[in-house]
Amino acid sequence: MRVSTGAAAAAEPAVLATGVDVTLGGHQILQGVDLRVGRGEVVALLGANGSGKSTLVRALLGIVPRTAGEVHLLGGALGNGVPWERVGYVPQRLPAGGGVPATGLEVVTSGLVHGRTLRPPRDARKRALAALEQVGMARHARRSVLQMSGGQQQRVLIARALVREPDLLVLDEPTSGIDLPTQETFVATVRALHDAGGTVLVILHELGSFAGLIDRAVALRHGRVVYDGPPPRPRGEHAGPEHEHTHPHADPPTPGAGLSMEVLP
Numbered sequence: 001m002r003v004s005t006g007a008a009a010a011a012e013p014a015v016l017a018t019g020v021d022v023t024l025g026g027h028q029i030l031q032g033v034d035l036r037v038g039r040g041e042v043v044a045l046l047g048a049n050g051s052g053k054s055t056l057v058r059a060l061l062g063i064v065p066r067t068a069g070e071v072h073l074l075g076g077a078l079g080n081g082v083p084w085e086r087v088g089y090v091p092q093r094l095p096a097g098g099g100v101p102a103t104g105l106e107v108v109t110s111g112l113v114h115g116r117t118l119r120p121p122r123d124a125r126k127r128a129l130a131a132l133e134q135v136g137m138a139r140h141a142r143r144s145v146l147q148m149s150g151g152q153q154q155r156v157l158i159a160r161a162l163v164r165e166p167d168l169l170v171l172d173e174p175t176s177g178i179d180l181p182t183q184e185t186f187v188a189t190v191r192a193l194h195d196a197g198g199t200v201l202v203i204l205h206e207l208g209s210f211a212g213l214i215d216r217a218v219a220l221r222h223g224r225v226v227y228d229g230p231p232p233r234p235r236g237e238h239a240g241p242e243h244e245h246t247h248p249h250a251d252p253p254t255p256g257a258g259l260s261m262e263v264l265p
């Protein structure tokens with residue numbers, strides 16, 4: 001991880017959002033959301049379908065507009081104040097209609113290009129290949145992402161976020177559609193980023209492979225924060241933080257072992 005410039009900025013939380021409101025299509029989707037993620041924390045964002053998790057993450061990143069509220073990332077106000085080259089984002093899926101036939105390598109290399117320099121660094125190819133290797137996609141580096149399965153595309157998006165070795169990694173359901181061995185490789189990579197001092201905000205439907213990594217959970221319901229505290233314990237021991245996921249799972253998941261919003265207050 002790179003050392004932040006300015007001790008004051010480094011002391012600020014990685015994510016600080018206050019009073020965030022978002023209205024989309026005439027409906028208020030988020031209402032007065034406050035969220036703080038300290039440096040080095042791993043925070044899970046939980047909630048039922050449609051509770052506003054993706055919208056919150058997209059508002060935090062400035063992808064959807066706020067009608068009220070303030071957002072600071074890595075000590076900078078949303079917009080030009082944010083050091084975007086230190087922020088990695090994995091969206092839920094490739095944007096629909098993004099019909100550009102880029103290869104996996106090109107998509108990952110684009111993760112090294114940011115507003116201040118349009119030219120990838122000299123070692124971009126090597127770093128992009130290493131990131132693809134981390135998600136088990138190195139041998140597909142030259143394939144068009146449009147010809148990849150949804151899970152493969154997701155792995156390329158993860159590699160694109162990891163390649164810049166971000167200080168803040170924001171993940172929108174990163175493991176949906178990805179097989180378990182790849183999930184566990186990915187979680188190990190996120191753990192390494194966290195061990196190096198990185199901060200992670202991750203939308204999850206169940207803690208699953210992430211269980212042992214999560215410091216805190218924040219739950220949304222109908223666009224409001226309804227819980228902010230320790231991650232709720234899964235009912236099944238198998239999915240608990242104490243369970244080391246070191247083996248491939250041949251059996252289907254235990255019913256109820258996955259942590260869902262239904263068990264939250």
Ligand SMILES: Nc1ncnc2c1ncn2[C@@H]1O[C@H](COP(=O)(O)OP(=O)(O)OP(=O)(O)O)[C@@H](O)[C@H]1O
Binds near residue numbers: 029
């Ligand atoms: N562009 C949009 N225009 C209108 N409504 C939208 C738009 N995007 C999202 N919504 C609505 O906002 C609400 C929250 O959606 P969002 O995708 O943030 O939920 P989520 O918690 O991430 O759900 P999921 O777990 O299914 O991904 C939903 O009711 C959705 O229909």
